[in-house]
Amino acid sequence: MTLPTQLDDLLKLAAETGDRLAPLAADTDAGRDNGHETYRILRESGLLALLVPQEAGGAGLGFGDYWRVLAELGAHNGAAALGFNMHHVVIGALADAAGTRLPPAAETFRAWMLDEVVNGRKLFASATSEAGRGAKLRGMQTRYRLSDDGTHYILSGKKSFVSLAGAADYYVVAAAAESGAEDTGEASHFVVAADDPGVSFGTVQHMSAMYGTSTAPMTLDEVRVPRSRLYLGVEGMSLFKVVREPHWMVAGYTGAYLGIAEALFRHTVDHVTASPARADSPVVQQELGRMSARLRAARALVHEAGDLVTAERGSLEANAMVHAAKYVVGEAGPQLAQDALRLCGSAAVSRSHPLERLIREAQFAHVMPAKPQECLEYLGKAAVGVNLYDARAFAW
Structure with missing residues (x-):
């Protein structure tokens, strides 16, 4: 299949693919299958070539729009979205170098790897x-x-x-x-x-x-x-790359966790509105309003940070923004989970309801690099004027 190149079409494809991934989430989460079917579906969708330049047969998506597609997948199946991102973490540097002339060995490597993704439908990790x-x-x-x-x-x-x-x-x-x-x-x-x-x-x-x-x-x-x-x-250049352009290593997952937060809010609203009396309660409406405000703030920061990477990859401000986005999404998910517990009660702890899985998944944003304290340290160093291009300033 030919992958679309317009964002709206890609989001539609991601939603359609997500609809196929969503029913698999519960069984995989419970260990009743190994989850590999989700990656077969992702291969089949063509979305593995999201970042591949258009001239090489991909969609040529920028980092900010990639996060939007990743969030769409994450809202349907968080674990599949994280695995999907693992693939793009290693494709990202090749995509970042699109249009840049490289030494012959690098050009050969890039052409081989992109061909494996586009024509071979190969999955990287x-x-x-x-x-x-x-x-x-x-x-x-x-x-x-x-x-x-x-x-x-x-x-x-x-x-x-x-x-x-x-x-x-x-x-x-x-x-x-x-x-x-x-x-x-x-x-x-x-x-x-x-x-x-x-x-x-x-x-x-x-x-x-x-x-x-x-x-x-x-x-x-x-x-x-x-x-x-x-x-x-x-x-010997990997650490240098991470320090200069940390967006993939420290924040690639952010879009997936935004998607999980979106799903948390959606399922909470669905549960509340199933009971008209509860939905009409001003107290419940205020709680939903708090959730909505938290989610909107996180979404706005993620979109701004991602678009800044697309426009100014490697700039000090873009690097700081992705750390801020990773931190805020990592805080917002667990906060929304607590809100869902208050509003939904037993539905939020029942293994038969998607909310229970989403509440557990939201906590994992704190495990993935960069961890909350590392994000805050980076932003603090930026505030006091530390040279953020100096690898010695970090524990990486």
Whole structure:
């Protein structure tokens, strides 16, 4: 299928796809299936190519509009939207570089990866987090070295919380050079195929929510990766990229959590309006008004921050705004969940009602990087004039 390029058409496609994803959410959340059907549907929809430049066969969507589409999916199936974003986190840097001439190795890599997405319908995922370190790139324990004949990189290490485990075709793995210092920040990324010898996954973790992300530990045992699969053909630049342009690493998930907040409000309104007497209560209307105001404020900030990244990617203000948006959405979701509990009572805690799942899912915004305290620290550093382009200013 040919992917639409106009936002309205893409939002319509996302809504139609979401309608197919929504009925799957409850069974996946309960562990009755592995959630992989949601990613088959997303592949089939063509939405994996949202960020791919139009000349390469994609929609060429900017970051702000990507968040709008992601929120639409998140309102239907939050876990599927998070997994969908994992794919775009690793496609994002390629999309950001659209129209920029790159060295030959980088051009070849970009063309290969985009073709895999558009024509191969391949699903990518990120493998960064490590036990005890989270997603921080400095001090990475997964290591790589060049093979004796110089044709491959050899990766060894363990990753924790790898989403799309067993569902993705490729994993973009962060690793530090074997010869580097213990606290080196010179991390690189490599594209590892799911069926590369030496790649294995542990048991999918049964978390309190978001089981549908298919998250599991990953082991790399002397995995040989062709030199052509070094991300953009450059070693040691990953931390520099995150510091200069942090929007994917720290805030890509934000659109999905906005969608979950939207769904929380919608289901609460539906429950209240099912009882005309309750809906006519001024007290209930005030509570809904508070929820509406919180949601509108979060939505406005997300849209403004996303559009600013599209217009001024890497600017200090855009970087600060995405941290602010991530923080505010992470606060708004749990607040709306508490409001829903007050208004809906037993419906909000019954496993038979979508509200119960949404209330659990909303809490996970605090787990995903950047965490609330990291967002606040970034904004505080911006306020006092710290050089936010200096990697030494952060724990990344």
